[in-house]
Amino acid sequence: MTTTIPIVQSVRLTADGSGVVILDQTLLPGQKKYETLSTPEAVFDAIIHLKVRGAPAIGIAAAYGVYLGLNQSTYAHIDEARVAFQRVKAYLGSSRPTAVNLFWALERMEKRFERVEDVRLVAEALRDEAEQIRLEDERVCEAIGVHALELLEPGDGILTHCNAGTIATAKYGTALAPIYLGEEQGYNFKVFADETRPLLQGARLTAWELSEAGVDVTLICDSMASIVMSEGKIQAVLVGCDRVAANGDTANKIGTSAVAILAKHYGIPFYVCAPTSTIDLACETGADIEIEERAAEEITSKWYEEPMAPAGVKTYNPAFDVTSGDLITAIVTENGVVRGDYFRELKTVVGER
Template sequence: MGIYVLSREIDTKDFEVFYKRFCEYKEFLDSARPTAVNLSWALRRMEKVAVKAGREEGKSVAAVKEILRLEAQNIREEDIRVCRRIGENGLALVKPGDGILTHCNAGQLATIKYGTATAPIYLGQERGYGFRVYADETRPLLQGARLTAYELHSAGVDVTLLCDNMSASVMAKGLVNAVFVGCDRVAANGDTANKIGTSVVAAVAKHYGVPLYVCAPTSTIDLETPTGAQIRIEERPGEEVTQMWYREPMAPEGIKVYNPAFDVTDHDLIEGIVTEYGVARAPYTESLQKMKQDALSATSGGGNE
């Protein structure tokens, strides 16, 4: 929707002039989140319909803008359906009364409705499953505390907020039966990039025998990236760690700070990758290829994704 809103500001009747400015806006938005592949996917999709309408079909710039609006709406509606299907597939992996741990925010505030990692939780809530959810606060920006805990609590879910370094404690006590996390990119071998700290949770879950599931649409699968080692990791200002949430800085002045926004979880730590077309399992080089093919076939056949 962002690229559509920006396109409305382009004041010209010449499509090529419009398209040049459109591409500048597209590159600007794409640069905001280099680790994530889904943003690039949606922007490319919007560009494709603009080029088809304006250059190939000769439609007016006004008509192209309306087509962009409709495509943004299509993406929105598809996202709702995809997230619900991810939720159904994830719900089949747990049972009523289970304890579920999640990290960062992959919920309604990050998508349109249901979220990805939270979709099984919301569907379980609708059906009276009585899940006990543990939400990591997710330092340093506290997306788990400010977003996930907020939205789940508002929905009436039994949610408990944890500091990031407490996940081992709840797993050791047997309070967690499964971990659901989202991701920003899935490499061809099943490595996934998600919010910083996810790989720590995955390693701890593996140690305690708790299955970790990554929930993501097939549009997040990037078969052109062989492994997680090739995923570009965004780094953010050190002030987010030393002073953002404090009345005064909590670290020595001038201290060096390493603040990556994401980390890569090795595919060996992942029990399954939950998509709208089912659950991909090892060997991921085969199962992810099939998932992408299923998505392509559905699109070619007039399906949603």
């Protein structure tokens, strides 16, 4: 027996093309509020302040932001439009440095721009390309879910870290896609969601969207992952990612590498669910991935009525860490499952031989 799971759409274009509608993820789980962004500046602000987050969703929002920037003015010549395009592309590209989907989407928008000869058709072409990026992400996420589901068994306990769900993508999510597809097919997974300090994407977002969909989800503190593994409650770990290096090293939300180390210790498979747009073959190893460092207030005061750290204490707040490829059981893409020789297999899965 199959059932249909309700899916939340986190980013889309308005019907008239004048703005981008986003689900403000900073307000979850207390408030489900949609906001319409009408300028590239508003899109930039939404990305940098995590109203839009998740590598695929960031790329989709940035693509729409480029379209908005070129749609709001008229240009006498294609060269004039090109200058405007490069300006908005560089601006949006400076919002988040670690997620490769952001730059992949912007490069794709540039390639579409360069195919346009009539300046009057620029905005229409960019709108079409941004829409295609969103629709393709829906198909990619579903395909990742299908491949990942083949690695799981009904009733499995699954640990997740951060949020790689439907609100981080166009639909279904990456790491949560097999959970949604499994739920529709009666797999009855038992999900354990790390709270994911310091921004609590697991507590605020993963626990919320899985609960909304009727999935059996239990929230745990990050430091509890070891005990639930030792108790035999976890049969697989599923995480998303923001960048995969050519050797299989993977950047994901801070704390992911610790989960991978624990999974290795307890003999639990650790799966990274990644669209091929997240694979960066130009990046040789995880050491080459730029890690974003965020404001001190996220760990000293953001979630508290009063600061919970001494005034003036030094802080270190990297948003991501890198999980070594030798800790990853497999990388699941829309084109199939990659194991072992990542240098060779990742080239194959993205179509570069």
